[in-house]
Amino acid sequence: MKPAGFIMKVDRLGRVVIPKPIRNKYELNTDDALEVFIDDNGFFLKKYVKTCAFCGKDENLTDFKDKVVCEDCLKELKGL
Ligand SMILES: [Zn+2]
CATH class of the missing domain: 2.10.260.10 (Pemi-like Protein 1; Chain: D)
Structure with missing residues (x-):
C-alpha cells in the first residue's frame, strides 16, 4: 500500500x-x-x-442462511 x-x-x-x-x-x-x-x-x-461462498462468482446470488451462494452452486447443493 x-x-x-x-x-x-x-x-x-x-x-x-x-x-x-x-x-x-x-x-x-x-x-x-x-x-x-x-x-x-x-x-x-x-x-x-458479494460473492458465492463456494466458487467466488458475483452473479445470480442468493442468501442461504448466513452464506451467499450462486445459482449454480445452489443447484449442485440441492443435488447432494
Ligand atoms: Zn458458486
Whole structure:
C-alpha cells in the first residue's frame, strides 16, 4: 500500500468522509458496503462485493442462511 495523499479526521461519532476522488475512482455510491481488512501495519477499506461462498462468482446470488451462494452452486447443493 502507498499513501493516497488524503488525511481525514474522525468525527466524534467515529465517522470519516471518504474523499470524492477516491469515491469516484472506486465507484463508491451512497449505501455501498465497505469491508475492513487488517494486518500488523493497520487497516484498509475495500468496496464489498458479494460473492458465492463456494466458487467466488458475483452473479445470480442468493442468501442461504448466513452464506451467499450462486445459482449454480445452489443447484449442485440441492443435488447432494
Ligand atoms: Zn458458486
